[in-house]
Amino acid sequence: MLSLTQQVLRTDLAGMPMEWIDYRVAARLYFLGQVAYACGDALFELRGGINSSTHRQSRLAIHSIIATYGTHHALNKLQDDYAPPLSNRTLFHRDDHMCMYCGSRFSGRHLSRDHVRPTSRGGKDVWNNVVTACVRCNNFKAGRTPEAAGMELLAVPFTPTHAEYIFLMGRHVLADQMAFLRAHFPRSSPLHRRIARAVDETPMNDTAA
Template identity: 40%
Template sequence: MISSPDTPTDARILRLNLAGQPIEWLHWKEAVCLHARELVCWSLGGIVRKVYGGRSRLSGLRTAIELPAIIACGGSRMAQVRMVPPLTNAALFARDDYQCLYCGKYFTAAGLSRDHVLPTSRGGKDRWVNVVAACRRCNQHKGNHLLSEIDMELIALPYRPNTAEYLALINNKRIRGDQMEFLRPQFSRHSRHKG
């Protein structure tokens, strides 16, 4: 199996279930396997990669599979949409656009930390709706206080991204225009990335 050299090796393919709900990002090799097992039911978007196989004994022609940017797959086990995306710092910082939600300044990931709006020491949970990106200075200043106890305010409310937004957040450096065009209308109404 040889892939075409003119396509980036890190391009990902968006996998959907039969209902058109986004499920996960696939490496091109995983997408080839789904095509070979005839599990791809429909597709959208431009071609991400062209993969060449062997030559036909009958015709002498080389086989090729063109992998589109978005594929919907069936099978005996229909893929389920993840209801609560995993909470990671990388996804959290991307959700908050690498902005400290206390002082409003922008930082690199190394300059941010996860802050619990309701501190864990006071019963707060490590959940999307209770965490925000905070610069180290603001996080340290807030400590385990409630916002009502100190002179600090949030500039935006925390929210849980839905699956479509989460997939865009975790792949934001390598997402194609056609993939984003498919995902963006499905983002949560609270999303800062909807526009």
């Protein structure tokens, strides 16, 4: 039984991922006639009142992915220079909660945002210049470049596409939602390998990441 906190993936009419919504927002979109089609598994069945003519109770199935009408500026998010908002939560998720210097994984409270080229040396606070670092490694590196500190980066930082960013923002992403989002990732996306590894390590009775 899925929790009512399970997120629904909303897309535009062309299937471009837009955002995560809860079942209440999804139900409202159905009520307003904004849902063009649905795909993925049915997550919830909402029950309404009894029809006075048919004496039947109204029911509404909420699926894991719904496509909606309207203009949502999706084209702007397909531009080559598009960069999603940067936050520690999505940064840590991008790097799989792994310190990009020592390779150890930590919970969020033991991680920090490191600027590969320090801001004191002109480095910018952008996706391509930040990595996840444990507090110990970040303190050791201090205001130096990795080369000056004798440290090696385990992966090259990258700016997520909009679809990758939606994935990183998700909580308890279901298998069908993950497959849908992954189809929108660039072929070279480092997230492909990570997702494939997560799927291989997931028990058969667990369908989410």
